[in-house]
Amino acid sequence: MGYRKPLIGFSLFAVLALLLTYTIWSTLERAVPGQTNEYTTYFSDASGLHSGDDVRMAGVRVGRVSDIALDRNRAKVTFDLQTDQTIFSNTQASIRYQNLIGQRYLGLDLVEGAEQKKLEPGSTLEEPSQDSFDVSALLAGFQPVFDTLEPEQVNQLSESLVQTFQGNQVSLSYTIEQIGKLAADFGNRDQVIGALITNLSAVMGDLSSQGDQMQVLVKNLAGLIEGLNGNSTSLGASVDSIGDATSRLGGLLGRIRPDAEQLGQSLRDTTGRMIGIGSKLDQLAIDLPLFLVHFPMVMGQGAYLNIYACELDVSIGGVLFPPGLISQIGGTQHSVVCR
Structure with missing residues (x-):
């Protein structure tokens, strides 16, 4: 037990x-909801793609990557797709960025102008896949420039620019001098500039091979800018409304600040008083349960007080109605409640 x-x-x-x-x-x-079918595609470079990443069509999640393996110097990607989605012979797979932290997903798109026929579950995509673009290569291309700059030079140049914009004429001449030294420094470092061009040439070659995607990107950016321009009036009104609301909120907080301070002071005073009568509160905590135990007996017969007068004595000055006289009327025996 x-x-x-x-x-x-x-x-x-x-x-x-x-x-x-x-x-x-x-x-x-x-997990992908519902039944799924398995398909396969190949990439020359699947950097950043992992098992469990999303599979999307037109931005909608329709599956997930189930496995990535090396097959004859190529990345074999196996993915599960919902059964209500169809894969065609002109479906092309591409690895795309999902967010700014580097997470990626497998995108499926139809290639226009190609023959379109339905692929059975378990098939391999026929269209060539678009490999992942490595942003780290772009950042690594600027490494020679980063290596040539000294932290002290960057700090001095930044400080002089700030002082120049503040109207300091001495700093203006110093800024021009620093910019001239920086330009001369770069002019004397042909090897650094050559390495920079060499590193970026590979990136530009990769971008040129993905000209269709760059064209789509430019079109989408143009549409976004056009949409923002069309809603400029609404955006301006929203900014003005936010400014007015912020101003009103600041005024409201300023008006209620004295009351809030007074409330805080009252709470501090109340707390101090409760601490001062701590012993009485302790005794109340002991007596209250005893009172609550007998309280139901008082109202046990209904929604009214049930009180018995066990002894009643009336005396006026000890002369009229002497003490003990009235209490003897009716006898001295008590009921069960008063015993």
Whole structure:
């Protein structure tokens, strides 16, 4: 009997831990709802793509990457797709950026002008896939420039620019001098500039091979800018409304600040008084349960006070109606309630 309670508690804890573990695992796995079919595609470079990443059509999640393996110097990507989605012979797979932290997803698009026929589950995509673009290569291309700059020079140039914009004429001449030295420094470092051009040439070659995507990017940016320009009036009105609301909120806070300070002072005074009568509060905590225990007996017969007058004595000055006279009327026996 002594081991039963600990065993029951441990069993409940184990069941709860398993349920929480399953919930977390299901959330992180992000399984595709419903039945799925398996397809395969190949990439020359699948950098950044991992098992469990999304598969999307027109930006909508329709599947997930199930496996990535090396097959004859190429990346073999296997993915699961919902059964209500169809893959055609002109479907092209590409690796795209999902967010700014580097997470990627597998995008599926139709190539216009190509023959279109339905592919059976388990098939391999026929259209050549578009490999992942490595942004780190672009940043690494500027490494020679970063290596040539000294932190002290950058700090001095930044400080002089700030002082120049503030109207300091001495700083203006110093800024021009620093810019001249920086230009001369770059002019004497042909090898650095050559390395920079060499590093960026590979990036530009990769971008040129993805001309269609760059064209789509430019068109989408143009549409975005046009949409923002068309809604400039609404955006301006929204900014003005936010400014007015912020100003009103500041005024409201300024008006209620004295009341808030007074409320805080009152709370501090009340707390101090309660601390001062701490012993009485302790006694109240002891007596209150005893009162609450007998309180139901008073109202036990209904929504009214149930009070018995067990002894009643009336005396006026000890002369009229002497003490003890009235209490003798009716006898001295008591009912069960008064005993």
